[in-house]
Amino acid sequence: IPVEAFDLVIFGGTGDLARRKILPGLFRRYCAGQMPDGARVIGAARSDMDAAGYKDMVADAIREFGGGRSCEDGTLDAFLDRLHYVAIDARGETGWSELTDLMRDSVQVRAYYFSVAPSLFGDLAERLHSHGLADDQSRIVVEKPFGRDLQTARALNASLAEHFDESQIYRIDHYLGKETVQNLMAVRFGNTLFEPLWNAQYVDHIQITVAETVGVGGRGEYYDKSGAMRDMVQNHLMQLLCLIAMEPPAKFDPGAVRDEKLKVIRALDKVEPHHIVRGQYAAGPDNPDFREAVGDARSKTESFVAMKVGISNWRWAGIPFYLRTGKRMSARSSEITVVFKARNHSIFEEDGEDHRNVLSIRLQPNEGITMKVTIKEPGPGGMRLVDVPLDMSFAEALGEDGGDPPDAYERLIMDVIRGNQTLFMRGDEVEAAWAWTDPIIDGWTARGDVPKPYDSGSNGPTDADQLLARDGRIWREVR
Ligand code: NAD
Structure with a gap:
C-alpha cells in the first residue's frame, strides 16, 4: 500500500539500532518503491558530522546489514539523497533550530523515532514541543526497554503524555x-x-x-x-x-x-x-x-x-x-x-x-x-x-x-x-x-x-x- 510523503527524524540515527535495523529497513522499503517522492529521513544524534559524513556512514551500514539485498545500480545513491543529518543534543539547545529549519510544513506526516536511551525520551518530547516541531498529527516511535518495572513505566508514559496523545505514540515490539x-x-x-x-x-x-x-x-x-x-x-x-x-x-x-x-x-x-x-x-x-x-x-x-x-x-x-x-x-x-x-x-x-x-x-x-x-x-x-x-x-x-x-x-x-x-x-x-x-x-x-x-x-x-x-x-x- 503506498504511503504519503513524510519526514522521519531518527534521534539516535548513528546508533547501533539505527545502523543495523532502521536504516537498512528504510532502504529496503525504498527499493520496494514504498518511499514516495518527497519522503525524507533525517538522522539526529550527538556526533558532530555533516550530511556527507552521515551518508557515508549509512551506506556502510546498508552494505553491512542490508541482508545482501541491493536494488538496481544507482538506487543506493538515490536513497542517500533522501538523507539529512543534524547534530543535536536531546538535553541541551544544540541543533534544535537547525532541525526546525529543516522540517517542512508542507509534509503531512512527521514522525520522530526515539532510538536513544529511554532516559532521554522525556527530554526529546519536551523539546519537540517547545521548538514547535510537534503538532497533533506528529507521531513518536519509542523503543524497548519501556521501563524496568511498573513505577518506571508509569513515569515514562506520564512524561510522554505531557506532550503527546496516546494515539500519537508507537511503542515498538518488533516481534x-x-x-x-x-x-x-x-x-x-x-x-x-x-x-x-x-x-x-x-x-x-x-x-x-x-x-x-x-x-x-x-x-x-x-x-x-x-x-x-x-x-x-x-x-x-x-x-x-x-x-x-x-x-x-x-x-x-x-x-x-x-x-x-x-x-x-x-x-x-x-x-x-x-x-x-x-x-x-x-x-x-x-x-x-x-x-x-x-x-x-x-x-x-x-x-x-x-x-x-x-x-x-x-x-x-x-x-x-x-x-x-x-x-x-x-x-x-x-x-x-x-x-x-x-x-x-x-x-x-x-x-x-x-x-x-x-x-x-x-x-x-x-x-x-x-x-x-x-x-x-x-x-x-x-x-x-x-x-x-x-x-x-x-x-x-x-x-x-x-x-x-x-x-x-x-x-x-x-x-x-x-x-x-x-x-x-x-x-x-x-x-x-x-x-x-x-x-x-x-x-x-x-x-x-x-x-x-x-x-x-x-x-x-x-x-x-x-x-x-x-x-x-x-x-x-x-x-
Ligand atoms: P547506541 O548507544 O548504539 O546509540 C545511541 C544513539 O543515541 C547515538 O546515535 C547517540 O549519538 C545518540 N545519543 C546519545 N545521547 C544523546 C543526546 N544527549 N542527544 C542526542 N542524541 C544522543 O544505542 P542503540 O543500541 O542504537 O539503542 C538505542 C535505543 O534502542 C535504546 O533505547 C536501546 O535500548 C533500544 N534498543 C536497541 C536495540 C539494538 O539492537 N541495538 C534493540 C532493541 C532496543
Whole structure:
C-alpha cells in the first residue's frame, strides 16, 4: 500500500539500532518503491558530522546489514539523497533550530523515532514541543526497554503524555512486526476451522519458546540489571501470549485488538514460585559463563526462565501455558505451539504413538505455520496411522525479489507512516504487563533466589524439563 510523503527524524540515527535495523529497513522499503517522492529521513544524534559524513556512514551500514539485498545500480545513491543529518543534543539547545529549519510544513506526516536511551525520551518530547516541531498529527516511535518495572513505566508514559496523545505514540515490539505473528491472527480469525477448537475443551496446552544461541555479548552490564524476565518475557513473550489467547476482536483495528490483548494480561494468574525455573548459563567450549560475561562473579540475574502460567477466564481456565526463553540454548528458534487434546476414543488399533494435532507457529528461523495431522500411511500395509505436517509456510511466496520477507522493523516503520497502531503496544498494556511481572521479580529478590546453572548449548536447567514432566508433558524440541 503506498504511503504519503513524510519526514522521519531518527534521534539516535548513528546508533547501533539505527545502523543495523532502521536504516537498512528504510532502504529496503525504498527499493520496494514504498518511499514516495518527497519522503525524507533525517538522522539526529550527538556526533558532530555533516550530511556527507552521515551518508557515508549509512551506506556502510546498508552494505553491512542490508541482508545482501541491493536494488538496481544507482538506487543506493538515490536513497542517500533522501538523507539529512543534524547534530543535536536531546538535553541541551544544540541543533534544535537547525532541525526546525529543516522540517517542512508542507509534509503531512512527521514522525520522530526515539532510538536513544529511554532516559532521554522525556527530554526529546519536551523539546519537540517547545521548538514547535510537534503538532497533533506528529507521531513518536519509542523503543524497548519501556521501563524496568511498573513505577518506571508509569513515569515514562506520564512524561510522554505531557506532550503527546496516546494515539500519537508507537511503542515498538518488533516481534509484533513479524509476518507470522500477523498471520496467526489471519489463521485464527480468517477461518472457521480453528476458532471453535481454540479453547480449554480442545486444547491440551500451549507452549511459547524463544531460544537464542548467543550470550549477553557486549550488553553484559545492561543485561545484568535486566535478565530474561524483563528483557524478553514482560514484552515479547507476553505479546505472543496475548495474540494466541485473546478473544476475537470485533474489528481488526488498533483499539479493538489492543483491548482484547489487555484483557488477557489482566486475566493472568499470579505465578507460584514452584511454577518458575530460572537459569544461568555455564561456560561453553568457546564462551565464558554468564557471571564472567556480565562481569559480576555473584550475579543472581537469570539468562533463562521457564514458567507455567494460567489464564483465569472462560476460554482458558485450567489450561497451562508454558513459556521459556533463554540465551546460549541449543538453537535459535522462536515458536508457539498449540497442542490439542488426544482423541477421546480411538477406533484404530493402538500403535503406541501419540497421534494428536499440533499447530506450530514459527517466528524464526523459517517463518511459517504447520499443522500436524494424522492420516493413513500410504501403501498396502493396512490401516496404519502416520502423522504428516500440513504446511502453511509462506516465506518463499513472500520475498518481493525472491529474498527474505520484509523485516519486522520495515513493516512497523511503514505502519507508523500509515498511522496504524494495531501492532504497537498501548501504554496500559505495558503497565499491566509490568504489574504482573513485578511481584515475580520482587519475590526472587526477597528470597535471594539463585538461578540454576545450565550448560551452554542445552535447553536450560533440568528443572525446566521437570516443570512439564510433573504434568505428564514434554517441551517441544528446540530446532
Ligand atoms: P547506541 O548507544 O548504539 O546509540 C545511541 C544513539 O543515541 C547515538 O546515535 C547517540 O549519538 C545518540 N545519543 C546519545 N545521547 C544523546 C543526546 N544527549 N542527544 C542526542 N542524541 C544522543 O544505542 P542503540 O543500541 O542504537 O539503542 C538505542 C535505543 O534502542 C535504546 O533505547 C536501546 O535500548 C533500544 N534498543 C536497541 C536495540 C539494538 O539492537 N541495538 C534493540 C532493541 C532496543
